[in-house]
Amino acid sequence: MPAPAAKPPLSEDAAFRRDYAGYLAQRMGPMIHALMALALCAYLLAVVVRGLLGATPNELLWQLIPAPPMLLVVIAARQCHEPLTLRMLALLCVVLLQIGINLTGFGSAAGVRQPLPGLLLPVASSVIWFGRWDFLIAMALCALGPLPMLLHLGDGERTLQYSVYMAISVSLATVLRAFMARTLLEQFKLERLLRERAETDGLTGVLLRNRFLDLGRIALHETQQLRQPMAMLFLDADHFKRINDEYGHAAGDAALVALASRLRTQGRRRDLIGRIGGEEFAMLLPGVDLEQALVRAEQLRLAVAASHHPGGRLSASIGVAVCTPGCCDSVESLLARADLAMRQAKREGRDRVVTALASA
């Protein structure tokens, strides 16, 4: 059976936007949910107060119509971590609240005393941290939503009061949103930079060991699900100490950068490259079987051999280990097997590729 095709990779821009949306949903999700719950409580309280002030049971029943769907929206928002759905739920909450406010006005024979615009603020402000479009839609809904009821009441003074109140509220929300959006974006970029620094090697730019193993575990899980093989190449520079000793550490560093660059040019988008120790690197190749892995390892060895350091050409010993579909090898044991194969390559004279024994 052919393996399911992998999703096409995202462009850097699209990946940044996706990550930022996820970051906002994670950071702001609980606040959005709390504000929606607050708005629902405020709405129910307003209905109770109207009951105490003498609204008929029929009027109250009309006014309670938006409460059950609002409750469902609040419950759904609590479970939701997907940014787009969360934004839609927040906007739906504003719409339901508007319907409730309008029903409050139309349902009252004596005319509503209060258009309840204050109820809109918690939910309206709940979307201010999200995209520009959500914000504009929410603000337009808040500004225009209660107008049908106000026009129905035909009370010019109250309509004017409401318009002034909403103009101030929308301006306030716009200022808050502009500042918060900028602060959050800066915070996100900073956190991303710090995470990158903590996860990648400053000299060569490849993943550090722990991050390499973390991502390797995820890749192993995915390939096992797809019933695909996975290969590990373990590369160790030959006689590296000599380069340092004879030409200095700067030359050694330059050689490491050249090695990492060879690994990168030989890698596909799906592959993971990590610096495991001083002059040891590993490359994880999802979806690659033994035959393909040996071809890739040989190409890598030749690419390394084509690079030079001040005293001559570089060379590396490479160990190859493969995890076949359905085998439950861990990334650590796959790495350990590739390491053993690399040591065998050293013993056999260096500058070669050696395959590990199959896992038990």
Ligand SMILES: Nc1nc2c(ncn2[C@@H]2O[C@H](COP(=O)(O)OP(=O)(O)OP(=O)(O)O)[C@@H](O)[C@H]2O)c(=O)[nH]1
């Ligand atoms: N310049 C530089 N050298 C490093 C770095 N990390 C580790 N090393 C050096 O890498 C050398 C590794 O030496 P050995 O483990 O003896 O291995 P080797 O000389 O490559 O010999 P074989 O592996 O047996 O071929 C040591 O001298 C370390 O100091 C680094 O970031 N920069």
